[in-house]
Amino acid sequence: MSYLPLFSHIYIEESARSYPLTKRIISRFQKATQISINNYKEVFNRPRQRWDHQKHALKLILAVRNEAFLYPGSSFVPNFEHARFFYTTPVLNCLYGCEYCYLQGMFPSANIVAFVNDEDFIRAATLEIAAPSPAYLCISYDTDLLALENIFGYCERYIEYARSNPHVTIEIRTKSANIEALSEITPAPNVILAWTISPDPVISHYEHRTPTLQARLAAITKAHQRGWRVRLCIDPIIRVDSWQTHYGELVRETFSQLTSDAIEDISIGVFRMPSGYLRAMQESNPTSAIVHYPYTVRNQSASYTPEQHNEMIAAVSEQLRQYVPQEKICPVPWQL
């Protein structure tokens, strides 16, 4: 017997049933088994869930969020010089299975929660991120919204929101090659599509079920041709064997297909995460080499040593400088 297909089961909060998005999703997954629940937490927050088991057969949980529509930005991610930095989580968890992903330590379940009251999210953003001072809103940190766009359509809603709120710059971070999902949408000048790229060996061994580098680069090229602003994120850099060779090859491959002008900027950072998340990941994933790597832990953050961090950032920056000006390279500082 093999694993069940994606979203074979849909858990639905009773209060979520009447929302248009719920109806759309149910009609899309007509063969899925529907299970009624009172609150998404009774499924999502069950103790002792096995992330490594669930990732093979993800379930979907449809819920209504009543509070916390917007969070202040995390210190673990760059704010690109925006004093007002927020992120929002219309969806919890991701289709992909990156071994290094902090979501494994942050959430007790690998299943995906989609909040169907999208209008409330947009309303909260409109009220809380008031004009005119500029703000930066990341909508795809705890998930990959572009990969899920065909199902939920959240990117489209936030792009429309961005159009009517020019003081807010929206970042949609992704590893997806699903650029066709935005083919009918006119690019907005204050929306940045930020692609995380990694060397192929890192993708094939640690970024499970993600598109290949070639597929991502093809999507980036299309996005640029259609007029989207594009950011590259070489983040996290993983210290695999021969990492200099792999990341040098990544930069060469990337800029053999893209020009410097196509790129808004390039964010580079090494693996880092709260040490509590890392401990949880080590508990739940005993066979992963990457989560059991001997990281340096300081101030409740786990990462490489400062020397390793500086060496990795310097090496990748040097490679990048052959193709893009220094001012477009944004390294994430060592912050332990």
Add this chain to the structure above:
Amino acid sequence: MHELLRKAVYGQGQRTRKFALRSSRFTSRIERLPTPAAQLPAHSIPRYAFAILPQPMLRDVLIVTALPCEAKPLIDMWQAKPLREHRCAERFQVFHARGVYIATTGIGKMRAAIATSTLLTGLFPNVSSGETAPLVVNIGIAGSSDATIPLGTLTYCNKIRDVATNNRTYPDILLRHPLREIALDTYDHPVTTPTNEPVAADMEGSGVAQAALTLGSPSTLCILKVISDHCTGVRITPEQATALIAKNTDTMYELVESLRSTLPEPARLTPEDKVLLETTAHHATLSLSQRIELTRRVSALQARGVPWNGTVTEFLSLPISTKEARNNAYQRLLQQLSEATQL
């Protein structure tokens, strides 16, 4: 050698491991890598890709039924033998075969919960962490008010509700299966009049589920019910119950064996490994935090099949007489283990 003594000496699952190697469904982690290492350019392959990970072990199984008449066809199917000379066998009828334990709990959710937790902690001493929990399967007959479900249908429960407390539990259903899925309501008494809910009704499910989820994981809980009546007050005889279960044992067997081989246990430290670590800690008078860190590092290496015993054994030969010498040697040991952890 007695099964449990053998397990205590050699570690859980040695015997079932042979079974795992024979299983055609079983694939190693290397086979499951999305891109075969051989297809990548040689320079791009991380070193660890060539390391053959230790074969994970088949997960043990605890099957609980309320009555001996429900357990009988399962005992026959697995060719299980009575478990003797074990404290669990003094209180419950337990049969076992190849890592599968079949036990009867008695009628009612309270008895089911007490028996399940007693058997889990008695038969599987390392059950407190979700990673080492066995697969817990509750098999039995149940009524259903849904008259469209033919009697004798085997159902797979995806939601279990304790009717008295409204407590709900949700097992993870991860594998494709041919069964009808249904919600299960657990009552304190037999249901003799149909309700409006198209669910199954039994008297043990929530007790087993709550005990299993207190000690284990939702992905290692499986509740299978054969619909025996439509809640009309018809009395089911033991012979009828046996026949209803027996009709479905092939499907049950296939599902349970698939679950235990698809959700395998990663290789853990053996008793010999633990003795080596204890000896090392004693030799160097390691502090508690040093012992914990050393065990954590070594467990991670063990799970991935990276050899570490040699490094630790070398440490044993070092003369350690002062705290400073101990700390220096310990740091060197960690450094050597770290080098083995390179990605």
